[in-house]
Amino acid sequence: MTSLLARVGRACVAHPWRTITGWVLVLATAFTVAGAVGGVPQDNYDVPGLRAQAGTELLRRVFPDTSGTEARVVLHMPGGQPVAEQLAEDVTGRLREVADVGNVGTPRFSDDRDTALIDVRYTAPVTDLGDDIVQRLRDATSAATAAGVQVEFAGQVGEQEKAGGGAGEAIGLLVALVVLLIAFGSVLAAGLPIVSALFGLGAGTALTLLVAAFTDVSTLAPTVATMVGLGVGIDYALLLVTRYAEDVRGGLPPRVAAVTATGTAGRSVLAAGATVLVSLSGLLVSGLPDFRSIGYATALVVLATMAAALTLVPALCALSGQRIVSRRHRTRTSAAAAMPTGSERWARRVARRPVLWGLGALAVLLALGAPMLGMRTWPDDAGSGSVDTTARRAYDLIAAEYGPGAYAPVVVAVDLSTMDPAELPGLGARIAAEPGVAEVSPPLVSEDLTGAMIVVQTDYAPRDERSAEVVTTLRDVVLPDGAEVTGTTALYIDLAGLLAERLWWAIGMVVTLSVTVLVVVFRSILVPLKAALVNLLSVAAAYGVLTAVFQWGWGAGLIGVDRPVPVSTFVPLVLFTVLFGLSMDYEVFLISRIREHWQESGDPVDSMVRGLAATGRTITSAALIMVAVFGGFVAAGDTVTKMIGLGLATAVAVDATVVRLVLVPAAMVLMGRANWWMPRRLGRLLPGRPRTSAYVPQEEDGTPAPVG
Known part of the structure; x- marks a missing residue:
């Protein structure tokens, strides 16, 4: 392996400009193709095999007009003044006109009437609704905003809005440049690992966008891949540059030192990269499509940064010659070097x-x-998100006005092929009698009488451990065969158990x-x-x-x-x-x-x-x-x-x-x-x-x- 890597290094050192030009062409081609046919990251919330997923599939079958994602519009009047009923009705009518909306519920007012909650159901998953999904809701509720009403959006739609703060890459690169400058005492040596890492990161990102055209790639995948890609990309290049500088100071000619570094330190880069790739394979056993896509995306970026380090770094070192070593290090006396x-x-x-x-x-x-x-x-x-997001503000308002369990109620899906519709009121009563249940909605039966759903609000916030106890009791004690608990809270409970295992x-x-x-x-x-x-x-x-x-x-x-x-x-x-x-x-x-x-x-x-x-x-x-x-x-x-x-x-x-x-x-x-x-x-x-x-x-x- 050492001799093979040395031959790769020799080819790049012998033709440095060809190597650099090749990388530029690779990047330009990759981004051009990705821009033309590549996809965009989007989450896949379906998790086959979970109990909550079975209930979701039943609701999709019997309620196709409301089988997609959900949003909850919160209208709150600051200062304790009541929300005008006519305004709430007008907003409800405008929401019904929003694209892909299948059903809009009747406004539900809080006890003091300073807040109204409107449920919105879509006909498609949130990943299929486009990037402007939150803006469409803002446009539909603009009259309320103009009237001085605070408008916030909850549910999966509202959670699509993320808080700002994407300066992580810039901060990291700036500090990396300072650290490298101190370590090498040379601007050229400090910039070389960063250039290599950026080339590798760019190539890996373009490949990820191409993969997104054929399969779902999690919205978290680019963030994780960027973190890891920048880190290992700079590290791998740093290892090669350090070995190169060490050999130059030891008396080897620069081009020979570049080849030697590729053959020796390059072996460590390969071994280190292999262990990272092996570790990422652990995401494949998660059982979740999003996790697998994080593994694929990060692996692509790691492979690209490895390739950049093993080819681009030797070429850049060959062009840099002894200038990559600071003058102070070049003129060190033998006595100082022996210290x-x-x-x-x-x-x-x-x-x-x-x-x-x-x-x-x-x-x-x-x-x-x-x-x-x-x-x-x-x-x-949403409850753990930043207060800069609309979903977090909606979460706090709903919890304060309707109770901690109102943000993400539990949904009971009932298959009426195994149960007489006349038994639904009795089932609702048994659910309401359970400890921890705050409110149960009347059963909603599908038009073809094949299924029904009952919305259950608990006394606890979704992440409260007692919410899991309520869901477990409903599943194991209360519900008959053919009925299943679903909804965001139930899905999260199942996910936590699956991933822990x-x-x-x-x-x-x-x-x-x-x-x-x-x-x-x-x-x-x-x-x-x-x-x-x-x-x-x-x-x-x-x-x-x-x-x-x-x-x-x-x-x-x-x-x-x-x-x-x-x-x-x-x-x-x-x-x-x-x-x-x-x-x-x-x-x-x-x-x-x-x-x-x-x-x-x-x-x-x-x-x-x-x-x-x-x-x-x-x-x-x-x-x-x-x-x-x-x-x-x-x-x-x-x-x-x-x-x-x-x-x-x-x-x-x-x-x-x-x-x-x-x-x-x-x-x-x-x-x-x-x-x-x-x-x-x-x-x-x-x-x-x-x-x-x-x-x-x-x-x-x-x-x-x-x-x-």
């Missing part, structure tokens, strides 16, 4: 007392992860595949097992911080969250699959260099010290960049984006400091030569052979081979 670096001094300190440092690092990780034991998950809903399947699959990849890469048994264990600790630390911040409310106001909320059901699985792969990146970066020195010296302690000394600065810089990129997304208005950004930033920060600089070095010193133990039979079955030294293209007499 131990801060990373080397730190590594020797850990090596002297590995038990003490290892136990200390373990204690920190366990303390950070402890809150995870109390983590509760619930799908992100699938998370363990994903963990098992991802850990097994990742360990297998690392066994092949490092030809070791203990190193991959240790890597899996410490990566699980990093993920647990991220879960713990999320629980403390969002669920307990510790510091939540600092990131724009005004109330404690459960961790979104969608976050743990996405975070695990992404974090496990990103953590493996740093493991690969560090262990690859340690293994090189181990093959040269056979000394486990010295190889750890030299490997950490060589990569400590790179890992720290890469981690700072990733933390900046992910932290920038915490400023976004969407709560799920905040959770993912904070979780990723936390895990990377912990992984690059406590894990990679303390726990892993301490563990490798304690395990000694056992780090590289490999059963002979298994070693013979693995592809490739152990390398004995770093690859440098050479002539027959041992001198570096010319390039180009």
